[in-house]
Amino acid sequence: MAAPALVALASGFDDPRATSTVSAIVEEVRAVRPDLRVESAYVDAPLKRRGSVASVCDALAKAGHDEIVLVPLLLTESPEAAATVAGAVSTMQERHDSLRVQATPALGLEACFLQVLDSRLREALRTARVRELDALVLAAVGSTDAISNQAVARLARVWGAHHKLPVTTAYAQAAPPAAGEAVRAFRAEGRRHIAVASFFLTPGPLADRAAELALEAGAAAVAEPLGAHPEVARTVLARYAVGAVELVPV
Template identity: 60%
Template sequence: MTAPALVTLAHGSRDPRSAATIASLTELVRCMRPDLRVEQAYLELSEPGPLTVIDRLVAEGHDEVVVVPLLLTHAHHASVDVPAVVEAARRRHPHVRVLATDVLGIHKSFLGVLDLRLRAALREARATELDGLVLAAAGTSDQLANAHVARVARAWGAHHKLPVLAAFASSAPPAAGEAVRALRRDGKRHIAVGSLFLAPGFLPDRASELALEAGAVAVSDPLGAAPELARVILARYAVGAVDLVPIPA
């Protein structure tokens, strides 16, 4: 029996660096599981869209598809856009079983990737002292999702025994620059910013710009195509594939 196809579903961006990063991450998943058919798709702003990809898979004979949303929080896109994609695919292909897993989320292993990216940024900036951290994320109007990011920030700061603030690039305060300035008002002078974004684009660029203007000593790159992320994608897929297995009456 052929295993269900896996579709990684990212938000999408007009920035070509974003699509290149998602392509690299999806290729990493492909390399880890060469027995699977793995494709990438985007909710908006990038091509191909999810229905285009699912149409192609169905035309090639696949009758089961597991969609893994590459979203770090469970907000509007996860609760509205992803279910709409699945429903549309089921209407177009009623004989095909299509399922979306839980979002990628913020797995604890991602903090290790965040540290790697931040250490690289600190080396590049030749910054040798650190007395404060900011965790910059996209932000959303969903306060529960923002609160989750704030909890992750506190855990990250506790691990490094440093004060930390969460910051958001859209929809919620504080912005990265405001968070850096708040720490500076508390006497901190060597503040670094970790970018809790999946891929480069307008929002991480804006967060970096504001943080550096406010006096941050370094800002990390987004998480990018890391093995830790690929492993979580495959873990989400595994749960979804099991859910597609019919249960005998």
Template identity: 40%
Template sequence: MAAPTLVMAARGSRDQRVVRVAQALKSELTRMRPEVDSTIAFLDSCLPSVVQTLDQLAGRGVREAVVVPLDLTHAIEVDPRFDGIVHQAAAQHPELRISVSRPVGPEASLLTLLDTRLRAALAAARVLELDGLILSSSTTGDVRGTALLARRARQWSTHHRLPCLTAVADGSGPSVAQAMQGLRSQGRRHIAVGSFFMAGDERWAVQAEQARRIGAVAVSDPLGSAPEVAELVLARYAFAAMDLLPFDEEGNFQSSDPAEPRATISTIAFTA
């Protein structure tokens, strides 16, 4: 049984760094799981779009696809545009079965990667003193994602024994300037910004420039196509791929090939 094709769906941007990160992430996934067919698509601004990618897969004879939103701030809810995309693809290609996974989300494992990025920025800027942190993201995300981002800030604060505030780049929450002001009101003067972004898009560039202009000692690079991100993409893919397996009410796998043995759900899995 062939594994479903993995479609990574990223928020598009006119900044080519977004495209390069998506391509690098695809290469990392291929390195980690060469048996899984993967491709990239964009919700806006870049090509190919998700609709175009699903059309191409159907044209190649692909029968199953799992779409994984490359969104670090939403934990459960996906972009509402996915509903229309899936319905359109289903109408045009009824033979193509599609599952949309949860977003990558603000997982705790990404804090280690955030630390790595910030340490590199601090070293490059030759920072010798640090007394405050800002965890900056693209947007506030869904309700669960917002709560988790706040929790990640608390965890980061506890780990480094430094105060940490959150900031968002799209105006849906406190800006990096407001977060800096909040820390300075506590007497903090040597403040660094950790960028909880997938790629260096326009939002990241604006918040990074603003943070440096108002005195941040360092701003980290985005998380990028690191193995930690790829592992989370594969985990989301594996879970959503299970929805495409035909099980009966007793949990037995119903093969379309009569020569293929039946199996229970406990023995059929896509390893993450």
């Protein structure tokens, strides 16, 4: 019996940087588990376009797969994320009523992602030739859900404590402060060497805007989003493993 297919659910279909990053993540997952059928699907792709949830679902069903584990490539749980995932599951099951689909939680705020943040930040500091830091900003997507934002803030505090630096969170939408405001608040305290980490999985308009605002406000360096990384691939597969077990009949 074939293992369930893994579908990495993403957004950013119209941004080639995002699709390139998602493809790289999928390739990392395939490299670790070459025995699995691993595909990416985009919630914002037109219905009949290659890469849409519908087209990926149809292709898997045609290939004989009757079980799918849907892993959302999202870093936080939120009402917006839940609605997105529920819509994808509904689309798949409506198209093929014999298909069993198990959606997993988002990738989440895993402590291992702090290693990825550090790696991306070191790259940015080298490029900007910054050797001294006195504050950190963790820029994230942001949600209308306060609990989701509080979870990001807790992760930021762990990160800041590790580096023994003051840290604050900034959000690209739905909640204050924006990245520029966060940087200006630190500068008002007399801090001049402020770095911003991008807690976004892929490049895109929100990450771009956060970086732009931070640099305008005087940030010394802004890191790239997490992107493809072995820790991201391992987390995707960890979510898949739990989802595959939940598909096993009791």
